[in-house]
Amino acid sequence: MDVKQKASGFAVLSAFALAVSKFTVGLMSGSMAVVSSGLDSLLDVFMSAMNFFAIRKAAQPADEGHPYGHAKAESIAGAIQAVVIIFTGGLIIYQAVQEFLYNHGILYSVLDMGVMGLSLTFSLVISLVLKTVGRRTGSNALKADALHYASDLYSNSAAILAIFLTYYTGKSFFDITFAICTGLIIMFSATKILREGISGLMDSRIPKHLEDEIESILGEMSFPYAGYHKLRTRFSGNEKYVDFHLLTCRELKVDEAHELAHRVEDRIKARISTIDVVIHLEPCTYECQLTEMTCFLIRTRGKRPR
Structure with missing residues (x-):
């Protein structure tokens, strides 16, 4: 019990x-x-x-x-x-x-x-x-x-x-x-x-402070993470659910992108209890030099796609 x-x-x-x-x-x-x-x-x-x-x-x-x-x-x-x-x-x-x-x-x-x-x-x-x-x-x-x-x-x-x-x-x-x-x-x-x-x-969204926590976690991720969009949340009983599209550098291999998604999921679950995370991977379409520095500059200018 x-x-x-x-x-x-x-x-x-x-x-x-x-x-x-x-x-x-x-x-x-x-x-x-x-x-x-x-x-x-x-x-x-x-x-x-x-x-x-x-x-x-x-x-x-x-x-x-x-x-x-x-x-x-x-x-x-x-x-x-x-x-x-x-x-x-x-x-x-x-x-x-x-x-x-x-x-x-x-x-x-x-x-x-x-x-x-x-x-x-x-x-x-x-x-x-x-x-x-x-x-x-x-x-x-x-x-x-x-x-x-x-x-x-x-x-x-x-x-x-x-x-x-x-x-x-x-x-x-x-x-x-x-x-x-x-x-x-x-x-x-x-x-x-x-x-x-x-x-x-009715599958209402989770409290805003938890959504802000998720966005904060995503914002802390480094290259080859390139952004996210279509973030959705809901709760059922005491269970919480989140799904979103994770953008990664288009040069990543499938297994590398999959490993990155796992790291993102683990970070979210470490800071928010009883949450189920579903991530859809997408290659970033933004034109850059495919380096950590240029990706960082794009993100800090507020041009990161979400």
């Missing part, structure tokens, strides 16, 4: 423990803020479990039916997460409105505060773990899950504040208001998750 699967498994177990405690306390006290937070934690269990299996699927190597691998499984998981999160946020708001209309009584105890305080701490820890591993591995599924748990920080904080205000004022208005805020926060966070999931499915 790799680090991504361990992080996802940790999130599943933690969210399950929180969901059980929140539902138990919330149903005992009648607090919609606590129950809504418990529903959110139950959703976390489902989402993190789905991420766990999506990450396992994405880690499988390419096969005959999937020659480009299974990396998009993470993007699919992210998109599904977003849809379910939006639905859950709407459900929380609906329940809060129903509570306001029928004006059910709410009984709070010190246990309410304890459970929500524990939830706040766990949400912070889980979010930091997932965010750290997601950034290190480039996993969109983990980064989306981290964003979801980050939204829990706001919803749990709102629930604690609602408990405090309702307990000391006796007004259930605070509980209902913060439950609605929780639903809105959840729905808002889902929009970013949905965009990232769809981007992964």
Whole structure:
């Protein structure tokens, strides 16, 4: 089990423990803020479990039916997460409105505060773990899950504040208001998750700073490298793909040009993780004296074809 699967498994177990405690306390006290937070934690269990299996699927190597691998499984998981999160946020708001209309009584105890305080701490820890591993591995599924748990920080904080205000004022208005805020926060966070999931499915380009890194690597190459053009990038899950036409001195032999392409590929992979590089070789058509000096002068004058 790799680090991504361990992080996802940790999130599943933690969210399950929180969901059980929140539902138990919330149903005992009648607090919609606590129950809504418990529903959110139950959703976390489902989402993190789905991420766990999506990450396992994405880690499988390419096969005959999937020659480009299974990396998009993470993007699919992210998109599904977003849809379910939006639905859950709407459900929380609906329940809060129903509570306001029928004006059910709410009984709070010190246990309410304890459970929500524990939830706040766990949400912070889980979010930091997932965010750290997601950034290190480039996993969109983990980064989306981290964003979801980050939204829990706001919803749990709102629930604690609602408990405090309702307990000391006796007004259930605070509980209902913060439950609605929780639903809105959840729905808002889902929009970013949905965009990232769809981007992964639509073969969007990799982040600009990574493209700049690739161009920087190409710019460092020396003769008989002569330039490049038709650079394209995309990402699928946490996998990144780049292809471009590599221009070489037209005097190079095929095996020499092939060796040069390998050096370029190795340099890119050494500086950017989980990237697949495809290079199409082309002879440079620019007229020069076929020497390193004249090629360098042409390139530094900004005449290098790209």
